[in-house]
Amino acid sequence: MKAFEYFEVECEDAVGAESYRRIAGDILGDLDLIKVIGRLHIFIDPKVPLFLAVGLTRKLPRRVRLRDFANVLEKGDGVLIDISDETHLSRLLHILWERFGRDLVEQPDRWTIQIRGGAVDPSDIEDLIVFDPTESLAKDIIYAFQYIAPEGFKVRRQLVKEGRFYYVASENTLEEGEVDRLLAENFAKIGVNE
Amino acid sequence: MTLVPITYKGGVYRHDEIVDLIDDLGGYVIQKHQLAQEVVLQSLVPKEDIDYLRTVARPLAGEVIEAPLVGTEIAVISPSLEIHHLPHASCDVAEYLRRVGAKTNVIGLARGFGKRIANLNLEERDVINEHDCAVYLLGNFEECIREKLPALRRGVTVPIVVAGAPSTERLKEIIQPPVEGYVGDLGRVAHRMRKEEELEPLDRVVDEVSSVLSAYREEIAQDPLSISPARLMVVIDEKMRISAESTHPTPITVQIAGLRVKVDYETYADDLRALEIEDGVTVGDVAEVLPSRMRNYIWLKIRPFSETNVMV
Incomplete structure (x- = not known):
């Protein structure tokens, strides 16, 4: 199994970050998504609370x-x-x-x-x-992050498109502009600038 | 006579001799599991007779192990029954406590997840309060544990042990008011805990629960119970033939100061209250017979000597 090119969990709480690193690794491994995801950055802010994941998918195996x-x-x-x-x-x-x-x-x-x-x-x-492996990819990635993210974070925004994906979840309503800013900031960390 | 909780593990062959011996020594078999050729007896045995029991068990290849939690019923509380929390770590902890003799019930809360939105409903609170000890399995962030625990413990009167990913010291700092036990480095995980360093926190759960319960036992010893729960179990079982007619693994569950009798409250409560233990003393005299919030069972709360002035 090929490991991620880049995988970071960013969080103020070091213990929490390490735990979530392990959880994400285990779940993506169990769901056989490690070879599909190339770069992955997870940002968690327990104060808001907010769970945000951004990443790039690899070239998929052919049909x-x-x-x-x-x-x-x-x-x-x-x-x-x-x-x-x-x-x-x-x-x-x-x-x-x-x-x-x-x-x-x-x-x-x-x-x-x-x-x-x-x-x-x-x-x-x-x-x-x-x-066709692309058919179920979006569904699988979203399911994986629902499973990784802390339970109860039901306010969600998610996208899987053109080799990129993001998943943002919280238990509180999030401001649209703030989410966009955070997404751009975190996408920059995996080398995507727009 | 001090009764010590032990587990006997041995073959089926001649195990009935061990059962008889425990009975003759004045001990009690609380639970008997029979798995193929193996028999496991969770029992209480007089302290001074343990060596004798070992001697008798040796030719039968039986093993006598100390099991500190025999005769206790423990609630293992998971924030929900979703895939996020089950089967790891809730079932791992429950299974580990069972190995040392405890009867564990995993309680998945309806809305125990999240930080701000976590809460405990009345039924859950009442069910938890029917146990000897509540083990809360919380998550990985200090911030969340600090904020959600007050909601999850509201109204819970039994001793609480909290497990979470922060270290034990940090848990002690962030949990206010303090609880009875803390187990750090055991938060949400998505894999089975089987490596040595992962099993270590599970051992600490057992140690913490044992010490919390021994403190509880000492407290009870100040004002002893009118009857030992194990003895009351034997009396009720003999007279009402509950285990003979039940398919439950533990038709009568022994707790530190009570029993859960798994028969219908409406039908059997009056008979149970009137049941004579000895010399005209009835179950109703020494214990409160209450409807359990767990299904339609009966929950017996044994009264202390100071209330009843009776010791049987």
Whole structure:
């Protein structure tokens, strides 16, 4: 697992900062997000109270297409898919069921899927996108920070977009301008200046 | 006769001899767990007979360990039951206290999280007050502990032990008015505590709770209870056949100065009050039989000798 390029927790309370450093590391590790997040700066002010995280996402692993883990062969009036890696099998089956219907898609054994009917073009199926890691990324990052941030901080502002993300939470109402100022200040610490 | 809390661990084979022996010596088996081939007995045994018990247990490969918290019921209080606080550290602490014989109940507060917004409702307060000791597991920031603890302890009359990430000294400084026990370096964590340096704070929780409870026991010894809770448990269990007909792990939970009897209050309270212990003394004479705030159970509060003038 590749570690962060940059990871800091900034807080006046040194004990709290160290604890949150460990919590963030554990949770991002558990949720398998360490390889996704490149730079991360967390700023906590227990007086306000405020929890703020800013970061950059890394280049994500590419999309997984059917041809990456299976061979598609023409057989009789249909197509035979010969699978070499089961990781994305269940996702693939759901996609095929939706596209061709359950009655035409059969899985006679663990490594084979058969699609009956002449309307199937093998080259078309080969390019099928089975898994797109960007799809659930925003959801996963926001969930991770909800979990990392102290509970009860229900006033939130969050964004995951174009390789950047932020998550600001508090139990008190925050002033818009103040949040913008803090975000700009903390983004500067990870090398993003606008 | 001083009864000492111990845990007996041994095989199933001939363990009934140990149970009989504890009974013959005048001790009490408070809880019996049987897991496959292993039996664990949480018991109270006369101090002078512990060595004899060890001698008898040796050929059976049984082990007699001192377990300071046998016969106590402890509330482990987590700010909520969300993923932020469970299973670590709440369950780790509860499990650790159980290993030394305590019966622990994890209480997840409805709104115990946050700094300004933390509070304790009446039901939670009453449930906590039915325990021998309350262990509050708080978070990582001094500022938050200082501000939220007064709200979380409002109306709690049992001894309190507070755990948090700041050091024990800092906890003592920031908590006003003082509580009975402090455990530093144990705040919110998101992983299981299994390394040696992580287990050390858990050991301190056990030490702190033990010393808080021994102070409480000494206080009670000034004005002794009319009946020992363990004896009252045995009497009630024999006459009302509670454990024989219950599926609870501890159908009757022993506390330092009371019992929690896990049967319906409405149905059984009157029978329980009228139950004779010996020579015409009834349970109602020596204890208050109260409805527990925990489900529909019965909570017995044993009265001191000074109130009843009876000692059974």
